[in-house]
Amino acid sequence: MKTQMLTQMLLLAPFLLVSLASGAHAQADRNDGNQELVIAHRVVEWQTKHFDDQTKAKQHSETLTRLGAEVRMDQHEGHIDVTYRSPSWRPLRVESDTLAHQWQEWLRASGFETIHGHSPDHDEHAHHEGHDHEQGDAASDGDIVLYRAPAWGAQHFDQPGKADEFVILTQALRCQIETTGHAGHTDIRFVCPQWTAVEFPNHKVAEAWIKWLESAGFEVKHEDYHDH
Known part of the structure; x- marks a missing residue:
């Protein structure tokens, strides 16, 4: 159902989706x-x-x-x-x-x-309508990782596709983003000052993303809720 x-x-309501397939850079500087x-x-x-x-x-x-x-x-x-x-x-x-x-x-x-990043106070909305935590919470089979980037970080990209994907991921992590292009390259600056939570379906996936977050310049906290 x-x-x-x-x-x-x-x-019936395609207006719910904005810039699904492209235009990541056009949206990157929005921060309201x-x-x-x-x-x-x-x-x-x-x-x-x-x-x-x-x-x-x-x-x-x-x-x-x-x-x-x-x-x-x-x-x-x-x-x-x-x-x-x-x-x-x-x-x-x-x-x-x-x-x-x-x-x-x-x-x-x-x-x-x-x-998808969300508030660490996840219990406040963990049981609202349409969100029954079938996947991804500490009480079932998933792992929760906390992250933040309190100071502005930067990544440099030579490939536009890689830059677009980084923008999409940092937007999904609820970061503020600024992009600049020069001589065929893209610089992306980002900041995410508040601790934010992201859920992964299992420990193995969480560990892989922790490495990605740390390599990108994020601080990370991860409490292992399960035996693996």
């Missing part, structure tokens, strides 16, 4: 109190979902297409296979924390990796 509701929301929340998402390997209902298969395919994924549909023996991938990080922009968590659950259920 939740998946169908979210699919219909996207099909009404800025949309960003969910960075990707699915590197091809995924396939099987449907018996043609309408549901079409809705799923159209949703994935709007998210910028490569999609193909195949029908066999009365079933429909929707196969898709989206190997580069893309931004999904929403206007509320509730929508952010609903979409994060939908994306993860569809096989996507997701990055």
Whole structure:
């Protein structure tokens, strides 16, 4: 029911999404109190979902297409296979924390990796409508990592695609960002002064992202809640 509701929301109200596939630099310098929340998402390997209902298969395919994924549909023996991938990080922009968590659950259920920063006081919204923590909280199977970058940091990129992905990820981590271009290069400055939380589906994924955060210049706190 939740998946169908979210699919219909996207099909009927595409204005919920802003700059899904491109324009990361154009959005990077926005830093006001009404800025949309960003969910960075990707699915590197091809995924396939099987449907018996043609309408549901079409809705799923159209949703994935709007998210910028490569999609193909195949029908066999009365079933429909929707196969898709989206190997580069893309931004999904929403206007509320509730929508952010609903979409994060939908994306993860569809096989996507997701990055979405939120307040460390997560219990305040952990059980609001549409966010039941099926994945990614310390009480179930996920790990929570706290991070901040209290002083301005900088990254230099020679490849525009890598710069775009870094912008998307730091936006999803709720950082303030400034970008400048010169002689074919891109410099990205970022700051994230408050401790912020990000959830990962398991310890292995969390450890990999801790290395990424530290290499980018973030301070990190990680409490291991589980035996691994």
